[in-house]
Amino acid sequence: MIKVNNLVKVFSGRGKPVRAVDNVSTQVSKGEVVVIIGPSGSGKSTFLRCLNGLEAFDDGQVIIDGVDLGDSKTNINTVRREVGMVFQHFNLFPHKTVLENVTLAQRVVRRRKPAEAEDKAMALLTKVGIAEKAHEYPSRLSGGQQQRVAIARALAMDPKVMLFDEPTSALDPEMVGEVLDVMQQLAREGMTMAVVTHEMGFAREVAHRVMFMDAGKILEDAPPMVFFTAPKEPRAQTFLKQVL
Amino acid sequence: MPLNRHPTQWPWHGLLALILLSLAAGLWVATKRVNYEWRWERVPQYFFYQAEDAQSAPVAGTITQIRPDGARSRVDITPANGAQAVSVTVETDTLKVKVGETVTEDSDIGALRQWKIGPLTWGLWVTIWISFVSGFIGLFIGLITGLCRLSPNPTLRGLAVFYIELIRGTPLLVQIFIFYFFIGTVLNLDRIVAGIGALALFVGAYTAEIIRAGIQSIAKGQSEAARSLGMTAAQTMTHIVLPQALKRVLPPLAGQFINLIKDSSLVSVIAITDLTKSGREIITSSFATFEIWFTVALLYLVVTSLLSQLLFWLERRFARSD
Numbered sequence: 001m002i003k004v005n006n007l008v009k010v011f012s013g014r015g016k017p018v019r020a021v022d023n024v025s026t027q028v029s030k031g032e033v034v035v036i037i038g039p040s041g042s043g044k045s046t047f048l049r050c051l052n053g054l055e056a057f058d059d060g061q062v063i064i065d066g067v068d069l070g071d072s073k074t075n076i077n078t079v080r081r082e083v084g085m086v087f088q089h090f091n092l093f094p095h096k097t098v099l100e101n102v103t104l105a106q107r108v109v110r111r112r113k114p115a116e117a118e119d120k121a122m123a124l125l126t127k128v129g130i131a132e133k134a135h136e137y138p139s140r141l142s143g144g145q146q147q148r149v150a151i152a153r154a155l156a157m158d159p160k161v162m163l164f165d166e167p168t169s170a171l172d173p174e175m176v177g178e179v180l181d182v183m184q185q186l187a188r189e190g191m192t193m194a195v196v197t198h199e200m201g202f203a204r205e206v207a208h209r210v211m212f213m214d215a216g217k218i219l220e221d222a223p224p225m226v227f228f229t230a231p232k233e234p235r236a237q238t239f240l241k242q243v244l
Numbered sequence: 245m246p247l248n249r250h251p252t253q254w255p256w257h258g259l260l261a262l263i264l265l266s267l268a269a270g271l272w273v274a275t276k277r278v279n280y281e282w283r284w285e286r287v288p289q290y291f292f293y294q295a296e297d298a299q300s301a302p303v304a305g306t307i308t309q310i311r312p313d314g315a316r317s318r319v320d321i322t323p324a325n326g327a328q329a330v331s332v333t334v335e336t337d338t339l340k341v342k343v344g345e346t347v348t349e350d351s352d353i354g355a356l357r358q359w360k361i362g363p364l365t366w367g368l369w370v371t372i373w374i375s376f377v378s379g380f381i382g383l384f385i386g387l388i389t390g391l392c393r394l395s396p397n398p399t400l401r402g403l404a405v406f407y408i409e410l411i412r413g414t415p416l417l418v419q420i421f422i423f424y425f426f427i428g429t430v431l432n433l434d435r436i437v438a439g440i441g442a443l444a445l446f447v448g449a450y451t452a453e454i455i456r457a458g459i460q461s462i463a464k465g466q467s468e469a470a471r472s473l474g475m476t477a478a479q480t481m482t483h484i485v486l487p488q489a490l491k492r493v494l495p496p497l498a499g500q501f502i503n504l505i506k507d508s509s510l511v512s513v514i515a516i517t518d519l520t521k522s523g524r525e526i527i528t529s530s531f532a533t534f535e536i537w538f539t540v541a542l543l544y545l546v547v548t549s550l551l552s553q554l555l556f557w558l559e560r561r562f563a564r565s566d
């Protein structure tokens with residue numbers, strides 16, 4: 001489903017250039033849940049953002065469901081509607097109600113009829129347990145509720161892949177569970193997912209594979225059982241000692 | 245003791261009233277010293293006045309009947325050759341003929357009074373519509389320029405910067421002259437069109453900067469969220485970024501528009517009869533210089549404060565979602 005070959009992303013701002021993603025190759029097959037962990041600044045977000053073209057990469061190849069993102073003939077917008085993304089800070093549209101947040105892209109991108117889009121939206125809001133807030137504005141919702149709306153918004157496009165960038169990091173501890181539950185349910189339904197998170201419990205229980213990133217490279221890639229009990233890389237060992 | 249004590253306010257309000265009153269008194273004394281005679285009663289006629297329109301007989305003949313019709317009278321004139329009577333309506337108190345009298349064609353029968361719009365009202369109207377039209381065009385120019393200013397295309401960006409700097413770096417009065425005497429002559433423009441064009445270009449440059457700042461103030465996460473849903477750059481702009489940005493820049497935009505109403509007084513230099521020009525013209529015939537300028541100032545003040553109120557109301561309505 002996701003195929004990455006020798007991906008390189010360099011940030012060359014002031015000072016010396018940063019190789020945020022440094023020659024990464026990996027694959028994620030259909031229905032697989034991959035959790036990416038690593039220290040701050042290791043390039044996890046940048047890697048994830050390369051997967052839906054939010055970040056233009058410098059070298060290598062990203063292929064989503066057979067479509068090469070680097071190909072000049074590829075329309076990036078048609079790829080993005082197949083790849084849902086959930087952000088750390090939710091990024092809901094504050095001037096639209098919860099329902100409008102979930103229907104807008106369905107109508108303007110997927111060109112669905114208003115009634116169809118609304119039915120779909122209500123079904124998804126019910127699924128994430130927040131249907132009764134459909135006509136509220138996002139600012140009236142708690143962080144956990146906002147994040148669940150954001151997940152519903154991404155799911156409304158019927159994506160083939162879902163990317164999560166630290167979806168629970170901005171939440172109060174008591175709200176983390178409700179969001180993780182929704183993600184766990186998604187995983188059980190067979191969604192292909194790439195999740196950057198610091199929730200090791202989630203990684204252990206839900207992930208099929210755990211990747212450890214540091215300095216733009218994937219240093220370790222193993223099933224959670226193996227990774228958490230016997231990490232091979234010294235840096236992964238140190239990292240695990242710090243977070244567990 | 246409550247923490248939030250309300251200090252007594254009324255002495256300060258009293259002081260304010262006192263200062264304002266002494267300002268007014270000073271003004272009065274000042275005008276006394278130059279022996280100015282106030283003639284406020286002359287001002288209302290420049291808003292509305294009653295014009296008398298003389299009515300004359302359309303045919304020669306005899307007055308056969310005068311019927312009252314409210315404050316007016318209908319005068320029937322029967323021509324000598326016995327044809328159908330013709331009737332003329334005039335105000336009863338201006339009636340100059342009696343029943344049985346013979347009149348020649350075009351002779352005076354009386355007058356009709358009508359309320360007419362005076363030059364101050366007319367000038368105010370010109371000021372308002374010129375400001376409105378140029379503000380509307382300016383908003384459009386500003387929106388386009390603001391978007392160009394943020395475009396990744398260097399040509400569009402360069403043009404936008406050039407235009408904005410050109411307008412912001414030169415006085416409006418000079419722009420109006422150039423627009424009227426140069427562009428207006430080359431393109432053979434009417435003075436009104438030239439005036440509106442100059443004002444629109446002027447306000448457009450400032451609006452562009454306001455809109456650019458508004459767009460840049462919207463968090464990057466908003467457009468990233470929209471793009472990650474597959475929206476195009478244009479869809480993201482129209483559905484996500486611009487609505488939020490416009491709401492945010494409504495106060496400075498309205499301020500800009502209020503400035504425009506005041507700045508529009510400069511078009512009087514190319515002989516457009518706006519409120520300021522009307523005031524100047526009235527003074528040459530009325531000799532009520534002080535009264536007219538005070539009235540003109542008051543009219544501008546009324547329009548701008550009405551607009552501020554409208555803005556206040558709009559802002560409260562838009563505050564719904566936050």
Ligand SMILES: Nc1ncnc2c1ncn2[C@@H]1O[C@H](COP(=O)(O)OP(=O)(O)OP(=O)(O)O)[C@@H](O)[C@H]1O
Nearest residue numbers: 011013018020038039040041042043044045046047
């Ligand atoms: N827009 C940018 N411009 C310049 N440098 C950037 C930019 N975004 C990220 N970087 C740099 O790239 C590197 C990787 O950043 P990235 O955000 O991907 O890390 P991360 O693993 O997601 O960290 P965190 O856990 O803190 O979110 C960092 O060194 C960061 O400073």
Ligand SMILES: [Mg+2]
Nearest residue numbers: 044045046166
């Ligand atoms: Mg990150």
